[in-house]
Amino acid sequence: MAGKEVESTGAGRAAPRLHDVLPASELTLFPKLDHFGPEKDPAGIATALPTFFLNTGSS
Numbered sequence: 848m849a850g851k852e853v854e855s856t857g858a859g860r861a862a863p864r865l866h867d868v869l870p871a872s873e874l875t876l877f878p879k880l881d882h883f884g885p886e887k888d889p890a891g892i893a894t895a896l897p898t899f900f901l902n903t904g905s906s
Contacts (some may be wrong), residue, residue: 848860848862848874848875848876848877848883848884848892848895849863849874849875849876849877850871850877850878850879850880850882850884851877851879851880851881852881853861853876853878854900862874871903873898873899875895875898875899877891877892877895880892
C-alpha cells in the first residue's frame with residue numbers, strides 16, 4: 848500500500864520499486880491518503896484488506 852507521497856518521499860518511492868522486483872507482490876495506491884490513512888479513512892483502507900489476505904500465500 849502506498850499513499851499520496853508515493854513519488855515525493857523515499858519511503859513512498861520504495862513501494863513501487865519493491866513491487867517491480869517482487870513478482871508475487873500487489874501494489875494498492877491511496878492517492879489521497881498520507882501516513883495517517885488508517886485513522887483518516889479506515890473504511891477505505893479496510894476495503895483493500897480482504898483482497899490482500901485472500902491472495903496471501905497463493906502461489
